[in-house]
Amino acid sequence: MKNYQPFQLFLILLGALILLFIISPLLGMFLKTSPASLFETAKEAEVAGSIWLTIWTSMAATLVFALAAIPLSYLLARKSFPMKKLVTGIIDLPVVIPHSAAGIAILGFVSRDTVLGKMGSAVGLNFVGNPAGIAIAMAFVSIPYLINAARDGFAGVSERTEKAALTLGASPSRVFFTISLPLARRNIISGLILMFARGMSEFGAVIVVAYHPMITPVLIYERFGAFGLKYARPVSVLFILISLTLFIALRMLSPDNRIFTSGQKKKDQ
């Protein structure tokens, strides 16, 4: 048995308090929700539809935006360019601004009288009150998680390995797809899961852009406002359970178990 110094015991005590702080409210909510009420809630079409909407809009936002975010991460990891720090700061902006404010900004960006809104209207798509608007709001607040994780992943890939591929006759695009991307995949997958999770849990930005159709965080808020804590609780528990199952499944399918640790350096050799 390892002997702990008093200071280490003090640190462990502080850590335990923090864990308790996180676990207690969740545990309390779970304990106060009966399996019967959970089952009844799960049968409600509105709830099931809302959870499904939340999952697919966040998934779509993650996958669509990843197509441009991953190459941007590569640029940030590999290239030096003027005002790179400013670009990095801009990428982190969605994390630091209030999400309701972000929602207002997005609404101004996608509403019918804007360029994007007009382009959408031309093809019969109205972003406001539409899953496409929800996905945009989710992507706005969650994309920094993907970019930062992928950038760390690419930075951890040895440049020599990429140079070796170039000397073996590979074009820069082949080097990217066969060397850099596979070697950074753990961080990229970690970033994708974080972005997906963050998108699913978004409330502030989405409620401004699209109150309807209702994603689950909005539904929970509405039930709480209209019927009180007791009616909001089963939806919350159900949503948490489904989210957890989803993330554990993704975690098990991912090539590395530490998917929630962004920024880990990949061992290169």
Next chain:
Amino acid sequence: MLELKNISVRAGDFSLREISFTVSKGDYFILLGESGAGKSMVLETIAGLVSPASGEIVINGKEVTGEKIQKRGIGLVFQDYAIFPHLTVSENISYSLHGRKLSHQEKKKKVLVIADQLNISGLLDRRPSSLSGGELQRVALARTLIQDPHVLLLDEPLASLDSRIKTELRSLLRKIHRQGQTILHVTHDYEEALSLGNRIAVIDNGAIVQSGTPEEVFRNPRSEFIAHFVGVRNFFPAKIIRENGSTKALVDSLSVNIFTQEKEASGFILIRGEDIILSNEQIDSSATNNFEGTICEITPTVKGVDVIIDAGIRFHALVTPGSVTHLELTEGKKIWLHFKATAVKFIPA
């Protein structure tokens, strides 16, 4: 074959200045220099990974200074091997065959042939993480050689290997060279340079300070770096023979006692100048090499006084100015020189 004409490269505080040398077809060319001298940058410039500020690179008569990396016909083996960790050995070796007009079977056959040559046939399905340093180096060589490069560039290929593996790989590199491969090899190890190279260029602080055959460079060092190995001036082509139960190195007609495990081999012997003791009379000591000779030249250097003695071959002894006075050393004087068999180092060629 490969010609560098006044190549200059700037990278932060460091720069390569007016680098010029020629590697002829079939050469084993060594670029020798200390860490930070710019050796790797020369290789990366030739390969196209670094762009020169001025100068020209010519390969097989064609100027390739602005040519794409993949069009240069150069194979570069990095110091840390840069093996792709997510691919198997076989996938690593066949990486450069992508896009070539070869069938799957032809590609497979090429991989098997090169793997057989480099003695790694048993490793083809393995992951790089399970390989030793020597095995990784062989994989890196196979991956590069499968492209049939005009010139094989090697960046400190033996630097991080233990001595047994080093010896094996030196033999392998000699074999590859004998098969007609032109090689440009950079190293900081003068023994490696002597053991493998037929041409040597010495690079110091971003500039070539000397080039020529190993004999020319080591006998007449024109840089501090070479002079640092002043003992290397006692550097003679030799043949190891067994005579009356003892091992000797034959240098021309002179027979030098040597302590080595080698039997019947050709190469070079090295004796450090500071390991040679001078005396006016023959002395009885543990030194089994005792020769009488005539002093040809006495030259003060920063490391001591370099006394050149002709005893059938010309030895350089490094002594203090005090010893020069004490022994009354003058040019033309007869003198005895002594050194132990264990002070003679053999480098197989």
